Amino acid sequence: MWVDLIITLVKISFILAITVGFFAPVLTWVERKQSALMQDRIGANRADIMGFTVLGLFHIIADALKMFTKEDFIPDGANKILHTVSPIIALVPALLTFAVIPFGGQYTLFDKEVNLVISDLDVGLLFVFAIASLATYGYVIAGWSSNNNWSLLGSMRTASQMISYEVTMGLTIIGVLMVYGSMKLTEIGAIQENFWMWGIFLQPVGFFMFLTASIAENKRIPFDAPEAESELVAGYFTEYSGLKFGMFFMAEFIEMVTIGAIMTILFLGAWHIPFLTTATLLSWFDFLGTTGSNLVVMLIHVGVFFAKVIFFIWLQMIIRWTLPRFRYDQIMRLGWKILLPLSLANILVTGLLILALN
Amino acid sequence: MAYYVNRRSEMTWWEKSYIPEIIKGMWLTSRRFFYNLFGFIPFFLGTEKDRRIMTVYYPEEQVQYPVAYRGRPVLAQNEDGHPACVACGLCEIACPAYCIHIEPGQNTGKQNQYERWPDVFNIDYAICIFCGNCEEACPEEAIFMSDDCEISMLDRKQMLYTKEQLLTPVADLQKRIEFTRNMYAKWNY
Numbered sequence A: 001m002w003v004d005l006i007i008t009l010v011k012i013s014f015i016l017a018i019t020v021g022f023f024a025p026v027l028t029w030v031e032r033k034q035s036a037l038m039q040d041r042i043g044a045n046r047a048d049i050m051g052f053t054v055l056g057l058f059h060i061i062a063d064a065l066k067m068f069t070k071e072d073f074i075p076d077g078a079n080k081i082l083h084t085v086s087p088i089i090a091l092v093p094a095l096l097t098f099a100v101i102p103f104g105g106q107y108t109l110f111d112k113e114v115n116l117v118i119s120d121l122d123v124g125l126l127f128v129f130a131i132a133s134l135a136t137y138g139y140v141i142a143g144w145s146s147n148n149n150w151s152l153l154g155s156m157r158t159a160s161q162m163i164s165y166e167v168t169m170g171l172t173i174i175g176v177l178m179v180y181g182s183m184k185l186t187e188i189g190a191i192q193e194n195f196w197m198w199g200i201f202l203q204p205v206g207f208f209m210f211l212t213a214s215i216a217e218n219k220r221i222p223f224d225a226p227e228a229e230s231e232l233v234a235g236y237f238t239e240y241s242g243l244k245f246g247m248f249f250m251a252e253f254i255e256m257v258t259i260g261a262i263m264t265i266l267f268l269g270a271w272h273i274p275f276l277t278t279a280t281l282l283s284w285f286d287f288l289g290t291t292g293s294n295l296v297v298m299l300i301h302v303g304v305f306f307a308k309v310i311f312f313i314w315l316q317m318i319i320r321w322t323l324p325r326f327r328y329d330q331i332m333r334l335g336w337k338i339l340l341p342l343s344l345a346n347i348l349v350t351g352l353l354i355l356a357l358n
Numbered sequence B: 001m002a003y004y005v006n007r008r009s010e011m012t013w014w015e016k017s018y019i020p021e022i023i024k025g026m027w028l029t030s031r032r033f034f035y036n037l038f039g040f041i042p043f044f045l046g047t048e049k050d051r052r053i054m055t056v057y058y059p060e061e062q063v064q065y066p067v068a069y070r071g072r073p074v075l076a077q078n079e080d081g082h083p084a085c086v087a088c089g090l091c092e093i094a095c096p097a098y099c100i101h102i103e104p105g106q107n108t109g110k111q112n113q114y115e116r117w118p119d120v121f122n123i124d125y126a127i128c129i130f131c132g133n134c135e136e137a138c139p140e141e142a143i144f145m146s147d148d149c150e151i152s153m154l155d156r157k158q159m160l161y162t163k164e165q166l167l168t169p170v171a172d173l174q175k176r177i178e179f180t181r182n183m184y185a186k187w188n189y
C-alpha cells in the first residue's frame, strides 16, 4: 500500500520534473537556437553569469525572471475571473494527459511489478483526447473575456480550427485502434515490441494525418491562424502579460511534448528499440541479477522513449520554421475537404485489409 | 535576350499533394541546420571554425574590413606628435553635414616650427555621414577614414570627438594613405 503510493508519487514527480522542469524551459531555448541555426544566425547567446554564457542557456533564467517581474495586467471591461482562470484551463490539460502516457514498460524491481505509467487506464487513448480538448475552453474563454476585438477573433479561429482538426484526429486514431485492438496505451506500446508492428508501417497515412492534425491542434505554424502575429497582434492572448502569458506559453511547449509522446506511443514503437526485444535486453544484463538488469533495461527504455519524443519535437520545430502560415480558408479546406475524407478512406481501407488478411 | 518569368499559376498534381513539396522544404532547412550545427562546433572548442559558414560570431570574432571601407574620420598625427592638419578649413567647407568645427592656432614668429595647427578640432559623429568628403578635400593628407565603425554611445554628447581623441599616428593609417593617393591620383587633381 505505502510502497504503491511512493512509487506513484515518484512517477508523478518524475513526469512533472521532466515536463515543467526540463522540457518547457529548455524548449524555449531550443526553439530560438534551432531557428537560428536553420537561418544561418547564431541565436540567443548574450545572457551571462560571471562571463559564462553556456550557449545562451541562461536566457531561460532571464526569461523566467522577466516573466515574474512583469505587471499582471487586466484590461478595463474584461471579465476578471474568467480572464484569470483561462490560462489555468489551458495549462492543466496539457499536464494532465501525462497521467496516462506510459514512458516505459513493466519491470520487476525488488520483487515488485513496476509499471511506468501513472495511471494505466483501460480507455487511456480516449482519456487523452477528452482531456486535451478541454484546453480549447481555456483558449476560447481567454479571447472572449479580454474585451478585445483581436482576442475575440483569435479565439473564434481557435474554436473552429480545434473542432475541425479534432474530427480528423479522432477518425485517425480509429485506424490505430482497429490495428492494435486496444485503447490501453501500455498495451499499444507493448505490441510494438515487434519492429514490423510499429504504427508507422501499419498506418502510414494515419501517421501523416495525425501529425498534421496534432500540429493544428497545438496552433503552431503553419496552423497558427488563431495567434497570427501579423494579422491579430497575438490572437487570444493579446491582453495577457506576465505569468499568465507565461502559462499560455508553457502550455504550448508542454503540448508539443504531449504530441511527441502520443505520436511515439501510437506510431514509433513507444519505448522499444528496433529488433531488440525486452527479453534479449534483459538477458544481456543477466549478470546484474533480476533487479539490476531490470533497472538497467528500464533506464534504457525511458531514455529511448524520450529520445523519440525529442525527435518529434525537433520535427515539429523544423516544420514550424520551414513553412509559412496557411490562410484561414486554406486551413478549413485542408481540414474538412482533404483530411476528413482521407481519414474516412483510411478507416475503410484498414478495415478491408484486416478482413482480407484474417 | 529578353527574359520571361514563368508565371505558371497552375500547380501540377505532385505539387498539389503538399507532402512531397513540404518534405523537400524540410530537407533543405534541416540540412542547413545540421550543417551549421556541426560547423560551429570547432569554434566553441576554440579552434578555427569551418570557413564555409559565413556567419560571424560578431563581438568575439571580427572581420578585417577592406581598405576602401569608410569608418569614422580621424586626424593624422606626425611622428613628432604634432597634427598634420594646418587648419585650412577645407574639410569644414566640404563637409555636407557640417559636423566639423575648427579653431586655428598659429605660430607667432618662431623659426623652424609648425606654422599653423588646429587649436580645436571637433567632429560630431552623431551628425557625420561617413561620406569621406573631408578626406578628399584635405590638401595636407591630414584627415582619413579609419576602419573603426564601433562608435555607439549611451549619450549623444559623447559622440563629439575632440582633437585629442581624433589624433591617430600616421603609421597606423599607412594603408589608407596609400589607397587615397592611388585613388585621387587617377582623378588628376
Ligand code: SF4
Pocket: B073, B091, B094, B095, B096, B097, B098, B099, B100, B123, B127, B128, B129, B130, B131, B132, B133, B134, B135
Ligand atoms: S565623413 Fe563626410 S560628414 Fe563626416 S566629417 Fe567627413 S565630410 Fe563631414
Ligand code: SF4
Pocket: B084, B085, B086, B087, B088, B089, B090, B091, B092, B102, B137, B138, B139, B140, B141, B142, B143
Ligand atoms: S584636416 Fe585637412 S582640410 Fe581639414 S583643416 Fe586640416 S588640413 Fe585643412
